[in-house]
Amino acid sequence: MTGQNHGLVLVVEDERAIAELVRTYLVRDGFSVIIESTGQAALATVRRHRPVALILDVVLPDMEGTEVCRRLRGEQNWTPVLFLTARDEEVDRLLGLELGADDYVTKPFSPRELVARVRAVLRRASGAVAEEIRRVGPVTADVPRRRVSVEDGPVELTATEFDLLTHLMERPGRVCTRSDLLAAVWGHRSDAGTRTVDVHIAQLRAKLGRGAGVIRTVRGVGYSVEE
Structure with a gap:
């Protein structure tokens, strides 16, 4: 684990074992983590804690993860979103992107790759680019x-x-x-x-x-x- 805190990541996943695995790898890489298992709880947590990124399961008990993303974007909330799902159809991937998602990972996945993708999304969001x-x-x-x-x-x-x-x-x-x-x-x-x-x-x-x-x-x- 690094000594620097890279910010809070919200993991929205109703399969506890997967959520805890993702938390373990994110914490090792220097992130703080909150886990939620429903879309409504995720929306409330985003509004309250302002995470730097969301890892969002598409299939949740109360609503689709795509609906969570749709509501956030409708509120002009552009927190980076990375969808995590067992679905691997092109139409599902494209739907997530059309709603304003920044990346898309299908299960089963490598936890290290997932963390790398979170960091890549955050690099894009931070804009380490020339001043002009x-x-x-x-x-x-x-x-x-x-x-x-x-x-x-x-x-x-x-x-x-x-x-x-x-x-x-x-x-x-x-x-x-x-x-x-x-x-x-x-x-x-x-x-x-x-x-x-x-x-x-x-x-x-x-x-x-x-x-x-x-x-x-x-x-x-x-x-x-x-x-």
Whole structure:
């Protein structure tokens, strides 16, 4: 266990043995942990304790974990969410991403990999990036503050959506393939699949509204950001 506390992680899992296993590995890595077993308890704990991240089981006794995520995002709460579930269908993974989840792990899983993914999500959220402002058309990204606006109106993005947008904005006019974007934004998540990129791009366009036009689709290749 490290001497530094990396913050509080909320684990929402109704299988106690799994929850305790996840807690053990997170604590070894320097995190504090609260465990909840229902969606309602999870929502109350997020509002009360402000965790740095959620590990959220999809199947809970009182509601789907996807509904917990939907409610949080509806409250403009962008705490990083990592779904944990036995489901491995693409439609389930994409549903989680469309709701604003930052990552997705299927059971059985490696506890060490799970912790690594939590840390990766938090690195994206913390924004260890160069201090500068990027502008393309009506879209402005304040990189050090991790804020995005369209025509001076703020836009709320998840950590992954922000990294995807700024990666493209750093390369105006350059076409980035889906594989390039997976490697740059998701890193170790080579299993995420190129459809993951398409889902996040669709979410970005929806949130950018009048600024959505800066993201151009290059059919069969990938995406670029242009005036």
